[in-house]
Amino acid sequence: MKKKLLFVIPSLAAGGGERSLVNLLSQIDYSKFDVDVFLFHQVGMFLEHLPEQVSLLPHPINYRRFILPLSQSLAAFLSRGQFRLAYRRLRYAMVHRTPLSVGEREQKAWKHMAETLQGFTGVYDTAIGFLEKTSIYMCVDHIRANSKIGWIHNDYLKLETNAAFDQRYFRRLNHIVTVSDECAATLKSVFSEQSNKVSIIHNIVSPNIICRLAQHVQQDLFERRDQETVILTIGRLHSQKGLELAVEACRILLDRGLSIQWNVIGEGEERESLDRLIDRYRLGQSFRLLGLRSNPYPYLHQADIYVQTSRFEGKSIAIDEAKILNKPIVVTNFSTAKDQIRHDVDGLIVGMNAESIADGIMRLIENKELRNRLSQALSGMDLGTEDEIKKLYQLLA
Incomplete structure (x- = not known):
């Protein structure tokens, strides 16, 4: 029986992580794996390069309303009596206007976005958050899978995130993958309790x-x-x-x-x-x-x-x-x-x-x-x- 895999990434816009995912998906043996991909934003020039065997998951209805421009999103929630989600959308916008680092803003924004991503019915053998932060948080919080992998594509210390926040998520991962010896050394130093989970998989290029x-x-x-x-x-x-x-x-x-x-x-x-x-x-x-x-x-x-x-x-x-x-x-x-x-x-x-x-x-x-x-x-x-x-x-x- 084929194993079911889910990859989560923000989008397939231009970027090293996005190109890395497309390259990886081009090498997978689809006689052994069924593969789904979830994109927070279904855009990007690499969309056309997804292998035909890959299924792109649709957005949950509340998430589709959440990612509308602020005024439209609030109107969509309020008109349906979804006052809590309207409040979450407003708080999400406010977080992104705070004078925090980009990494910390993304972490703080997650709890406001997260409610709209509940209810995924699929069950996977492995769920893979293929980019640091939100992709990993979603796999841990909302995806049912026998094992979960978080993929870090950068020097962790340069991401300007709150390590204590990530520690809570990394504890719940089965594996933490990164792309170079230096990145692995940094992760093992910052997250010493999780060092046994760290593996190196270099970006695939052909x-x-x-x-x-x-x-x-x-x-x-x-x-x-x-x-x-x-x-x-x-x-x-x-x-x-x-x-x-x-x-x-x-x-x-x-x-x-x-x-x-x-x-x-x-x-x-x-x-x-x-x-x-x-x-x-x-x-x-x-x-x-x-x-x-x-x-x-x-x-x-x-x-x-x-x-x-x-x-x-x-x-x-x-x-x-x-x-x-x-x-x-x-x-x-x-x-x-x-x-x-x-x-x-x-x-x-x-x-x-x-x-x-x-x-x-x-x-x-x-x-x-x-x-x-x-x-x-x-x-x-x-x-x-x-x-x-x-x-x-x-x-x-």
Whole structure:
């Protein structure tokens, strides 16, 4: 008999965790597993990449009313005499306006959202909260399953959450999965009582799929000017990604007389502030926010250098993908950078400031021998991680 699995994640919008889930689902043996997915928001460019064997669960009716804009939500509840849920919706909105960290706001908001997610009738062999915080809370509080897994995709200490709040949920999990050695060490340090539950499953990436998708577009996507060097960054427009450092580094490189264009694939809440910064530095022709791309691999294939300016990461899928396409890579020295890049062997790790980022890029631009050496080192590596699915199967046994 097939085992029944449920994966819970906020959405399938652009992001490393979301892409990681789609990659994982592409590797599952559907002759052995029936798989459901619950999304808090049924949106995102990765929706179209869900395998056809996966069932997307509908939203409960009260949750559909809850996620309406505030005035519409209140009207929907009040007109039906659901005064308690109207109060919860109002309190939820107020929590999100408090001066707490994003992580703590999400934790405090959960109890107000949670009532609208009651009543799931399905019973699963395993329920998996595939992203930290709300996805895990829902699996623990509202899903009936023989075992429950929480998946942490980032350095826990950078999430700015209340560890005591999470401790109550982690005690009720059977397994806690994370994506790198550094992330696992942090979890074991913060949650020492739960350290025996922590496992590492690296993000699944497939060189065959990535190389095939990279060839889908043949024309030059970047409209190069003369001998221009094309730099690419992939990531959400979010403070975590440090993109204002990228804008500043771009200005520094141009002031040094280098001919470059820097492109960013991604979308997010910092677009307006980044647009203003781009205007301030007069970079309209040199630093481009391309928005979302369902297939970023032709862009990555055609770029000369890949740069990741993050403040923190769990394990960056974009870096792994750049490695598969043998790109010279520059990354900032976030806590897990050394889990993916060996400095001066298969990439460069630089300081987390615009000057150091510019120095690293300039070094690659001016040193063709170094670029070739880094690319050759990557070309000789076995970078596929499809077998990571076997680690998940062991937890599901």
